[in-house]
Amino acid sequence: MSYPDATPEPIAFGERLRILRTRRGMTRPVLAGLLGKSPSWLKQIERGDLHTPSLPMVLRMAEALRVRDLSDLTGDAARMPTALFIGPGHPRLPEVRAAVDAFPLPVDDRRAPDTAHLRASLAHAWAARHSAPNHREVIGTLLPGLIRDGQLAVRQAGTPAERRAAQAVLAEVYSLAQFFLAYQPDSALLWRVAERGMVAAQESGDPHALGMAAWLTAEAHRDSAQYDGADAVTMQALHWLEPQLPDAGEDVRAIAGALQVAAGYTASSRGDAGSAWGWWDKADRVARGLSAAYYHPVTSFSRAVMGAHAVTLAVELHAGNESVRQVRQADVRSIPSRPRRARHRIEEARAYQLDGKPEAALETVDKAHENAPETIQYNGYARRIILEETEAKAPDRRRRASELAVKVGVLAA
Incomplete structure (x- = not known):
């Protein structure tokens, strides 16, 4: 007597992509825009009318959808490097x-x-x-x-x-x-x-403790692509803090500024440039009201970090030229924290890659690694840039990316 094979059919790449996109509440035109492609191209990928894209495009899809494990998107844990947005234990x-x-x-x-x-x-x-x-x-x-x-x-x-x-x-x-x-x-x-x-x-x-907890919770929501949750926490905290700000010390005002930046980050993740830069302007006014040497130990909010925030907003909005313009204006040397400087270098690298300057992107990731190696090891954007460039057509760039991948721990020696 024979029995039917109970093993389910593997879910095709295009269907996985469609499921992840709809789960994130993202329309086809929005995702296509983030990828620099047309909605019709994306529709053909989701329907299986086109072959699975190249590794660089798959990595960009994973970034746009905040996929932490590439096998969720590809369904092939054996062939693809899976731990993109999750670092090692x-x-x-x-x-x-x-x-x-x-x-x-x-x-x-x-x-x-x-x-x-x-x-x-x-x-x-x-x-x-x-x-x-x-x-x-x-x-x-x-x-x-x-x-x-x-x-x-x-x-x-x-x-x-x-x-x-x-x-x-x-x-x-x-x-x-x-x-x-x-x-x-x-x-x-x-x-x-x-x-x-x-x-x-x-x-x-305590207003400072509540503001910090809200800021971190919003960060966790946004990293999981839960933008509504991030906005809800941020807006509730800002509404509660606002009446207390006129008489508040620098730490509480800095937390409010960090929450305003967080609101801008969430808006930029949604592609809402007007709201994103509007929140940045509000936060910048708060930063200018702090003493020149002030640096919040948890959020890094300060005058020094506002240029770095501007780079990230432009990158999240996928504005290549504007991203590089903000890179030129930001002063990384003024950031007193080594891991925060390394994170800013990664954002600079994203800006260069968006603007079609992959050599500069790789060089900047390498600088970030020199500054704080542990930041690179746990940063999915840095890992994505390195992995993309290991597939570059230019032999010198491919070799440099492969060497950096081994150094960072993305690929085995």
């Missing part, structure tokens, strides 16, 4: 996960550090992150202790005021944890930490 990840997952029982007889000590420890951690090329290693070493101490401080708080102060510090500890966990292969842990950070911030009632 850091060696410190199990220790951080254990600290987050530990159930904090009230049997710990240690005395919790006071909030002043915790804040000093956090300031040290942020400073170390901004100065280190291996910034994930640095904060991954510090995080388990900070998480345990922050939780203990909340449990041992003697008064409502002390508990609110401890919750504000714990919220910032979770903010630091999100920088470590971003783009690592444990998205459930990242979202769990984001939710805990938001709860701690809400319990604290």
